[in-house]
Amino acid sequence: MPILEVQDLSKSYRQAGGETTVAIGNISCQVEAGEFVSFVGPSGCGKTTLLMSIAGLLPPTSGRVLVKGSEVAGPPADLVLLFQEYNKSLFAWRSVLGNVRFGLEARGDHSAGAAKKAGDLIELVGLKGFENHYPWELSGGMQQRVAIARALAYEPEVLLMDEPFGSLDALTRLELEDTLLRLWQELRTTILFITHDIEEAIYLSDRIWVLSRRPSRIIQELKIAFPRPRDQVTTRADTRFMKIRNDIYRQISHRGAE
């Protein structure tokens, strides 16, 4: 049974003037446990709305989402959504350790061992030594890592990530891509990743769904079969990498005009 299933999901909004905007046209897909999948699409195609709907934070207009077979009617227990604006999502009043511990507390773990578990996660994301810093003292990339550590502390079976590396500089982005893959491989979480960066999606994922502009639909599904572990140099140097990238790019810029 797929761990996550989206069935004919659509979402529309009523605007202030009375007109209806359709953010998501019709999306259906299935994700198996342990996969790393990505949605790629132009900006404004409703990617955030899609993730929020899957995460149970927005009710769909029609269609449904199933997590581990049960329909989603509110935030599901085994799923966490990581927001794009990490600086607004981190808790300014808690230290790095406090933020990560929050993930454990949300799981119900208030034990003495929680601090150690949090410390391990902090080390895993490469922030050892910064446990007692406050979020505002950290750089953007470091803050994003705290957010990831906090989400992983919750031990979700499904992790949704909304363009997590979008506002970081290119080098930090590459570093975090590899960190994420390392974590994913160790923890075997299912990851649903959203990005507008085509190459990032190809680099990270097992499968990619290409989204159209609003009202969004899936215009293409691709299986990415590069061997793991992936490497920033060799994987990206593979001739098929660029071919897939160009293929997707054409799809988006061609279909985007619709």
Add this chain to the structure above:
Amino acid sequence: MTGRSSKLNGLLFVLGLAVVWELTAQAQLINPLVVPPLSKILRIFWELSWSGQIPWQIIVSMKRAAVGYFLAAAVFIPLGIFMGLSPRIHRMLEVVVEMLRPVPPPVVIPVAMLLFGLEDEMKIFVIFFSCAWPILLNTIDGVRNLDWVLLNTAKTFGLSRRRIIRQVILPACSPQIVTGLRVSLPIMLILVVISEMVGSTDGIGYFILDSQRRFRVPQMYAGMLALAILGYTLNQIFNLLQRALLPWHGGMMRRREEG
């Protein structure tokens, strides 16, 4: 102008003023009955402080003030949170709040006197009413300005509504709530003084007015000095508490200012 030399200037000016005061009062250039020499005032202040008279009056006043203040916090912070979270409740109570807000707080004193006489409850009620609005409005503002990302983050971690309020909303709004409490502090002090001047038989406000009525003028000034010191001390205590309870906020604000 360095910080130290500017502070020195300020100090020199105050000292100069004090000297001028003393000399003109001693030389009887101004009516010593109305403005006695500074030395006399300070002497009386010292005596009354040691004899316990002034401290006693201050304690009496502060007891009332504190009860009113904390009562207002206990009622209006939760109310502010509910009004901030629920646009429906906010709209329902909005008219009542806007009707009561323009009432200048001292004007409530006769009502309080009618209902509670000249007892402590009268002053507590007045301070409760007066501190309500800054606390309520700041709390509502703080909740309304919460970023939806923060709230949704709490939700995605599966927190119950109660836990979200306690663990996320309250800490996130605490700087704004503290602003409301800070603004209410001088209001509390002003109202306790006024209510004691209008309807009381003890307290520092009564003490100052009573001294004037009995023409114990140096004593009156001594009372005012005590009040100024009290105001200053309360501010310092508040700042200390704020730094202790919101250690994360100060640094964040400093970073923002530096840009």
Add this chain to the structure above:
Amino acid sequence: MNAPNKFNWPGWLVFGAILVFWEITSRGLPKLQLYIPPISQIFWALGQLLLSGTIAKHLSVSLARFLEGYLLAAAIAVALGIVLGYFRSLHSWLEMLIEFLRPMPSVAIIPVAVLILGIGDSMIVAVTVYASMWPVLVNTIEGVRHIESTLIDTARTFGLSRRRILWQIILPGASSYIVTGLRIGLSIALILVTTAEMVVGSKGLGFFILDEERSMNSANMYAGIVLVAVLGYALNRGFLTLEGKAMKWHHSMIAREAA
């Protein structure tokens, strides 16, 4: 966020329900009526007072004192604030004195004022000026200080006269701060006038309210309070309107001078 022009039905309904509840409870419990008379009685009393002209006298007295005190305070404080904000060295001399006097609640000045000026209009205006000055002064200083010194220096290198610098750079730059100070000063002025009238009154709304309380005419007392609240509301509205007009006038003046 509420749509701006939607009439707040739930709010007015809740308010109306409270009024109805008040009326019914008060009429139903005769013992309560002395302390909390029915709403209808209060408005009846208000109507009577207005028609007979009794309260008009008090209202005009209070309003006159308020205007005199507030406008004087505003003029002094804005002028002084600009000077102190601009000439930082001068400010450094006075800074300590200001910080000394600020924590003392300005109402404590009333007994001194009575001593020096007696219990007439001049005393009430004097304490109003003293109290309202502070927020205006402090905010004006802050407003002028926060204007980038480079902005002023640039203006000077362009050879702008002192007067033009004042009107075209300092006032606009500091205007939002000054307006904040003026708004706070407005509420404080009203508070001080009513307070002073309560402490030493023989005329004015503050005195009237307290006097009616002493005579146990609770309906009249509440009527007076309603009137003060309406006065406060009207003054605030007036302020907002004037502020809007002043900003427009200022912009048009700049445009004219630039042409």
